[in-house]
Every structure is written in structure tokens, then in C-alpha cells.
Amino acid sequence: METVTTIEPKQKVYFDLTISPHLHSQWSTAKVMWFVNLTLVPCIASALIFFGIQQILIMLVAVLFAVGTEAAIQAIRKKKVILFDGSAALTGLLLSLTLPPNFSLSATAIGSVVAIGLGKQIFGGIGYNIFNPALVGRAFLQAAFPVQITTWTKPNYAVDSITSATPLAAFKFDKLLTETYSLAFGNVGGSLGETSAIAVLIGGIFLIAVGIVNWRIPVSMIIGMFVFGGALWIINPQQYPSPVFQIFAGSFLFGAMFMATDWVTSPITGKGMWIFGLGISLVLILIRTFGGLPEGVMYSILFMNAFVPIINRYTRPRIFGEQKEVKK
Amino acid sequence: MSSKTFRGGVHPKEYKELTEHLPFEYFPAPDEIILPLSQHLGKEAKPLVKKGDEVILGQLVAQPDGFISAPIHSSVNGKVLSIGKEVTPLGFPKDSIVIKASENSVDKKFSFVPLDPETVTPDEIRQRVAEAGIVGQGGAAFPTYVKLTPPKDKLIDVVIINGCECEPYLTRDYRFMIERPDDLISGLKLIMKALGVKRGVIGIEDNKPEAIKILSHKVEYEEGIEVVSLKTKYPQGAEKMLIKAVTGKEVPPGKLPMDVGAVIQNIGTAIAIHDAVVKGEPLTHAALTVSGLGIRQPKNLYVPVGTPIQNIIEFCGGVTEDAVKIIVGGPMMGIAQYDLQAPVMKATSGILILTKKEVTESEETPCLRCGQCVDACPLNLMPTKLARYTQLKRYEDAEGIGITVCMECGTCAFTCPANIPLVQWIRLGKQKVLQMQKERTEN
Numbered sequence: 001m002e003t004v005t006t007i008e009p010k011q012k013v014y015f016d017l018t019i020s021p022h023l024h025s026q027w028s029t030a031k032v033m034w035f036v037n038l039t040l041v042p043c044i045a046s047a048l049i050f051f052g053i054q055q056i057l058i059m060l061v062a063v064l065f066a067v068g069t070e071a072a073i074q075a076i077r078k079k080k081v082i083l084f085d086g087s088a089a090l091t092g093l094l095l096s097l098t099l100p101p102n103f104s105l106s107a108t109a110i111g112s113v114v115a116i117g118l119g120k121q122i123f124g125g126i127g128y129n130i131f132n133p134a135l136v137g138r139a140f141l142q143a144a145f146p147v148q149i150t151t152w153t154k155p156n157y158a159v160d161s162i163t164s165a166t167p168l169a170a171f172k173f174d175k176l177l178t179e180t181y182s183l184a185f186g187n188v189g190g191s192l193g194e195t196s197a198i199a200v201l202i203g204g205i206f207l208i209a210v211g212i213v214n215w216r217i218p219v220s221m222i223i224g225m226f227v228f229g230g231a232l233w234i235i236n237p238q239q240y241p242s243p244v245f246q247i248f249a250g251s252f253l254f255g256a257m258f259m260a261t262d263w264v265t266s267p268i269t270g271k272g273m274w275i276f277g278l279g280i281s282l283v284l285i286l287i288r289t290f291g292g293l294p295e296g297v298m299y300s301i302l303f304m305n306a307f308v309p310i311i312n313r314y315t316r317p318r319i320f321g322e323q324k325e326v327k328k
Numbered sequence: 329m330s331s332k333t334f335r336g337g338v339h340p341k342e343y344k345e346l347t348e349h350l351p352f353e354y355f356p357a358p359d360e361i362i363l364p365l366s367q368h369l370g371k372e373a374k375p376l377v378k379k380g381d382e383v384i385l386g387q388l389v390a391q392p393d394g395f396i397s398a399p400i401h402s403s404v405n406g407k408v409l410s411i412g413k414e415v416t417p418l419g420f421p422k423d424s425i426v427i428k429a430s431e432n433s434v435d436k437k438f439s440f441v442p443l444d445p446e447t448v449t450p451d452e453i454r455q456r457v458a459e460a461g462i463v464g465q466g467g468a469a470f471p472t473y474v475k476l477t478p479p480k481d482k483l484i485d486v487v488i489i490n491g492c493e494c495e496p497y498l499t500r501d502y503r504f505m506i507e508r509p510d511d512l513i514s515g516l517k518l519i520m521k522a523l524g525v526k527r528g529v530i531g532i533e534d535n536k537p538e539a540i541k542i543l544s545h546k547v548e549y550e551e552g553i554e555v556v557s558l559k560t561k562y563p564q565g566a567e568k569m570l571i572k573a574v575t576g577k578e579v580p581p582g583k584l585p586m587d588v589g590a591v592i593q594n595i596g597t598a599i600a601i602h603d604a605v606v607k608g609e610p611l612t613h614a615a616l617t618v619s620g621l622g623i624r625q626p627k628n629l630y631v632p633v634g635t636p637i638q639n640i641i642e643f644c645g646g647v648t649e650d651a652v653k654i655i656v657g658g659p660m661m662g663i664a665q666y667d668l669q670a671p672v673m674k675a676t677s678g679i680l681i682l683t684k685k686e687v688t689e690s691e692e693t694p695c696l697r698c699g700q701c702v703d704a705c706p707l708n709l710m711p712t713k714l715a716r717y718t719q720l721k722r723y724e725d726a727e728g729i730g731i732t733v734c735m736e737c738g739t740c741a742f743t744c745p746a747n748i749p750l751v752q753w754i755r756l757g758k759q760k761v762l763q764m765q766k767e768r769t770e771n
């Protein structure tokens with residue numbers, strides 16, 4: 001062992017002495033969170049355009065209560081109160097965008113409190129939760145307010161044939177197929193942020209481009225939809241909708257871009273991300289096709305969230321040079 | 329020409345524009361030099377001089393102790409002031425020879441007999457490399473003589489010259505390639521001769537098109553030597569990554585490049601070998617880049633080994649007001665300095681003075697499990713888990729997922745949005761695991 005003797009520095013300088021690396025990427029937790037909030041702007045815009053400017057209240061209430069709950073619990077737990085890292089605001093905003101238009105503001109507030117309280121802080125705060133907090137909040141509201149949360153509003157600029165029912169419900173119960181361009185545009189019934197595929201994709205592509213969202217999760221979900229949904233469609237195109245409809249309708253894309261990709265509750269390995277994404281699509285197809293509900297993105301993501309620790313454990317990447325025969 | 333590479337890695341801002349256009353300047357001999365006896369991996373050298381002895385430039389002042397060791401030569405004419413513990417850029421003091429330079433004896437100089445590169449034998453090359461005290465110039469400072477003496481059962485089929493210089497800021501290797509391409513190729517040929525290898529590759533990152541152009545032109549008529557363009561990505565210059573990119577082979581954990589038939593030498597090492605064999609010069613000067621937004625006049629310099637950092641900073645116009653960090657080496661793997669009396673060593677490749685703007689430190693938060701470190705790790709490790717296991721003192725688990733494989737390149741910590749000091753945790757865990765393994769073999 002090295003014997004370490006101390007020598008009084010002759011030229012003492014009080015510079016930073018942290019260890020390498022001395023450079024760091026431009027990202028920090030707060031910057032990432034605020035950036036994700038920013039990429040939701042197109043979805044917010046589509047919500048306000050199709051369901052009215054008053055929907056902003058739902059978002060404000062959700063964000064306010066989410067941040068308030070976070071601060072209150074941090075204070076109670078005698079932790080440093082961090083109001084502005086953007087993560088609680090993001091949970092609130094995401095939750096609000098999954099709610100139906102004109103949803104009760106008091107119920108929204110309850111949803112936010114549950115999302116942060118039960119979804120996140122009870123596990124120890126940021127980084128420690130198992131389930132997507134926004135979806136935990138929404139699942140609670142689904143159970144507590146089953147009627148309100150499935151009461152849809154007919155959107156502005158709706159085509160005559162479009163009813164207030166969501167495209168998935170219209171198909172499931174009445175076999176009415178909504179045109180894909182309406183699904184892409186967003187003038188259809190549904191939750192606030194999910195109806196416009198274009199708005200969702202603009203935000204999502206930004207997230208992938210800057211490297212916040214790992215492309216593997218949305219891509220594997222979409223491939224999964226083509227495989228599982230496509231299989232059913234090929235078997236009976238009258239009974240089952242095309243995979244394209246499955247992808248554009250409901251909250252699939254919103255879930256694929258903003259919910260399943262939540263860092264904390266998705267796998268950390270590349271292979272794990274593929275399993276996770278494909279798993280979500282499989283569970284989703286089962287719910288949509290054979291379940292009583294027309295939609296199931298929320299449940300399928302929460303279901304797969306539970307498997308993330310085990311997925312991580314069994315998908316450790318092969319260490320460089322490991323188990324590979326060395327060619328001489 | 330498409331560029332070869334490896335999986336993973338990151339691309340930090342390069343900052344090479346600060347110095348890449350600046351030719352090498354000679355740093356004048358300082359008043360005093362400090363020569364640590366351990367400027368290389370392996371055993372400390374044994375001093376051959378005592379207090380009061382007169383020495384001249386190039387004179388052997390310490391001899392190697394054992395196979396993995398290297399001799400040390402004086403880089404000035406002068407008188408030995410003392411031998412004892414002195415501060416080093418490695419962060420802890422080491423036994424060093426301090427020499428006071430004399431003023432009017434600049435023309436005295438010791439050198440070896442120059443050898444003809446055409447007729448020199450492999451043994452003569454190895455011997456010269458050993459007695460000239462050449463160590464790897466890439467940073468690890470492994471005695472080059474040892475690398476040129478592989479065990480008989482290892483079949484070496486390629487020599488790769490590492491011209492990646494993937495660390496931001498550093499432009500020393502680039503300047504060598506631009507200013508001394510012939511010496512570089514001569515050095516490569518000597519290495520190939522010493523090892524009896526027919527194939528030589530110079531791997532250069534594609535952010536140095538000028539170097540690629542010059543060297544490609546120079547090797548056009550050289551048999552068995554080629555220039556390979558590599559993708560600009562950190563850590564492209566890490567041995568394992570370079571071998572993967574050039575040959576497609578992966579060095580298994582715990583093995584050496586020679587196990588897959590490759591020997592890697594740095595650009596600076598090849599030049600030093602040329603200087604030692606053809607010119608007879610022992611390794612007494614370090615070529616380095618002084619850069620960063622915190623230094624007033626960034627430069628590429630030839631500096632006598634042993635020169636205190638302080639003198640070099642003064643020579644470069646001093647630091648700016650907003651400088652916050654002084655680093656010896658590159659910004660990704662270099663060491664922050666607390667005492668500017670620390671000397672330049674044989675393998676010192678850069679002195680960087682960084683400002684707050686460059687280091688962008690933000691607050692640490694809990695791990696967000698984003699997986700970016702896993703995605704970026706060039707060795708396919710799971711840095712966040714390695715750090716976590718270390719925090720929990722679960723060293724067996726850390727060992728199980730390969731903590732000892734980590735080369736501490738810093739890619740994970742660079743990319744971590746939660747700003748977790750991953751390298752620091754992993755280094756700690758690694759030390760504990762190695763200790764554990766040692767105890768295991770002893771019992």
C-alpha cells in the first residue's frame with residue numbers, strides 16, 4: 001500500500017477539486033423536467049382548440065395541487081422543499097391531459113393529490129416510485145368517479161358524423177370507424193391531450209431528437225401494435241380494427257410518447273425497453289379487444305411498470321468482450 | 329470514407345479550436361525542476377544522484393527497479409537540491425529529485441549514439457526504448473519497453489497508433505501529426521520492427537481531416553501501413569474501443585490488447601521512440617496542450633519534464649478571473665490540482681484551466697433511472713447499478729455485474745442528468761472489490 005504523507009502546499013489554490021469527468025452534458029433533472037413540460041405545449045394547444053379555452057383551468061388546478069402536495073409532503077418529511085424542479089408540475093400536467101374535457105375541478109385536485117402522494121412521495125419522492133404517478137392519479141379517479149371520467153364532450157370543429165363518444169368506444173360498441181385524418185387532426189372525442197396525434201407526435205419527436213426519450217420504447221410499442229393488433233385484423237378485419245386505427249385512436253400515442261417513457265418507471269436497459277414496449281402493446285390489445293373497457297393504455301402501462309425491476313434484472317447487457325470467443 | 333467506431337459513448341463539446349492551429353513552442357528551462365521517481369506505472373525508479381551533485385540535460389538520475397519500471401533523466405543542466413517527498417499532479421506526494429537549474433551551461437547535453445533505422449535490430453530498439461525512459465504518452469504512462477516485449481506465446485499481428493485524441497481540448501497529438509508526420513511514421517515502423525509485425529494502423533478521429541489527409545498521403549507508398557478514419561466520439565481513444573473500431577475484436581474483461589493480437593501506442597510515444605532511436609534523445613520533455621477558457625494564452629508546448637504547473641501558467645499569461653478548476657490531463661479523465669507546484673510528468677498531455685461556464689455543475693438529485701448511463705457506457709456496464717451497489721456496500725453484487733471491468737472513462741457521469749458522481753462511487757466500489765478479491769486469494 002501507498003503510504004500517504006501530507007505536505008503543506010507551497011502554493012495553495014482554492015479551486016474545485018472534484019474528480020473526473022470535469023465536463024458535463026447540459027442536462028440536469030430540472031432542465032429535463034421543464035423541457036418535457038414544454039414539449040406538451042402542442043397537446044395543450046390542441047386541448048384548448050378542440051375543447052375550449054376553459055380547459056386551461058383543469059390543467060392549472062392539476063399542476064397547482066400537484067406542486068402543492070409535493071411541497072407539503074417534503075415539508076412534513078423534513079426534506080428540502082424543491083418546488084421548481086418541474087417534476088411535480090409535469091405529473092400534474094400529464095394527469096390533466098388524460099382527463100376528459102370539462103372534468104370536475106375538485107376531482108382533478110383530488111387526482112393530483114393522489115398522484116403525487118400515493119404515486120410518488122409515498123415511495124420516497126423523485127426517482128423512487130414504481131408506478132407512473134400521473135397514471136396512478138388517473139386510475140384513482142377512474143375508480144372514484146367512473147361516470148364523470150367517461151363523460152365525453154363533442155369537440156369543436158367536429159365533422160358531422162363524429163359523436164361525443166371516443167373513437168375507440170364508437171368502434172367497440174357501435175362498430176363505427178373514425179377517419180384516420182380526424183384522429184391525426186384531433187377533432188374527435190377523448191381526453192384533453194390525447195386526441196390530436198399530430199400534436200402528440202410533435203412533442204414526442206422533439207423528446208426523441210434531444211435524447212430525453214429513448215426511441216426504443218415508443219418504437220417497440222408501435223411495432224407491438226402492428227404485430228398484435230395486425231394479427232387480429234388479418235384474422236377478421238370486420239371484427240377488429242386495423243393496427244393504424246389502434247395506434248391513432250385513444251391515448252396510445254400519448255401513452256407511448258409521454259407516459260410509458262417516464263424515466264423512473266421504465267427499464268434502464270435497451271433490451272428491457274423493447275420487452276416493456278412490446279408488453280404494453282400486448283396487454284393493451286388484450287384489454288381493448290377482450291376487456292369490458294374500450295381503452296386500456298393506462299392499465300397496460302401501470303401493469304408493465306410493475307415488471308420493470310424484474311425486466312432490468314434479467315436484461316443486463318453483455319459486458320464488452322464477455323462470453324465471446326476471441327478470434328486469433 | 330465512412331468512419332469506424334464502437335457502440336455507446338458521448339460527444340462532449342470539443343474546444344479544440346482554442347489550440348489546434350497553434351504550433352508547438354519551446355518552454356524555456358525553469359529555475360527548478362521536480363522529478364518524481366514514479367512517473368510511470370510499476371515500481372518507483374531508484375535515484376543515482378545525491379544532494380549537491382551536478383547534472384546535465386539528458387543525464388540518467390534514477391534507474392529502473394525491476395521489469396515494470398522506467399529510468400528518469402534530468403531535463404535541465406543544474407545541481408541536485410534535494411531528494412524527498414514532493415507534491416505531484418496525481419494528488420499525493422511522492423519521492424522526487426529536485427534540481428536547481430544553472431544559468432550558463434545550456435549547451436551541455438547528454439545523448440545516446442544515434443542508430444540507423446534501416447539496420448537497427450529489434451533488440452536494439454527495445455533496449456534504446458528502455459534506456460531512454462519512454463513511457464506511454466496517452467496518460468497511463470505504462471513503460472513502453474514492456475509493451476514492446478510481449479510474452480513469447482502472444483501472437484501480435486497489428487500495431488495501432490492512437491491518433492484519436494478523443495479528450496476535448498487536447499491538441500498535442502494533432503499538432504504532432506501535422507508537424508512531424510515523417511517522424512511519426514518512422515516511430516511506427518520502429519515499433520513494428522521491434523515486434524516483428526507487418527501491419528500498422530494509424531487511427532484518427534474524423535474531426536481531424538487535415539491530419540488524416542497528410543498521413544494518408546505519407547503512407548501511400550509505405551507497405552503494410554494504413555490510416556483509418558474513426559468517428560469522433562468519446563472514448564474512441566480508449567484501447568478497447570480503438571481495437572474494436574479498427575479490428576472488430578473485443579478485448580475480454582481482465583485481458584490485454586495483446587490477447588487479441590494488438591499493440592496500441594500513442595502518437596507521442598511513437599515520436600518519442602523515433603527521437604530516442606534515430607536522434608539518441610532520452611525522454612526529457614513532455615509535449616502538452618495548455619488550454620481552457622480560463623487561461624489567457626492557450627498554447628501547445630514542449631516542456632522540460634519536472635516543470636511546475638505554476639511556471640507554465642505564468643508563461644501562458646496567467647488565469648482569468650472566472651477560472652474555477654485546474655486539471656492535469658484531459659477534462660474527462662484528468663486530475664484536478666490543489667497545488668501549482670506539482671510538476672509536469674513524462675505522460676502529462678495537457679494542463680487545462682476551466683471556467684464555471686465549461687464545467688456546468690448542477691445539483692445532484694436521486695437517480696431517475698433514465699438509463700442514459702447504461703446506453704452510453706462503451707463497455708456495456710450498468711453504471712447506475714454499480715454506484716448504487718457501492719452506496720449500499722453490496723460489493724459482491726457490484727462484482728457480479730462487472731465493476732472491475734470499468735475503465736473510469738467518465739462517459740456515464742458526463743451524461744447523467746441527475747449529476748450523480750458515478751465515477752467516484754464506482755472507483756470506491758472497485759477498490760473495495762479488488763481488496764475483497766485480494767483477501768480471497770490470500771485465504
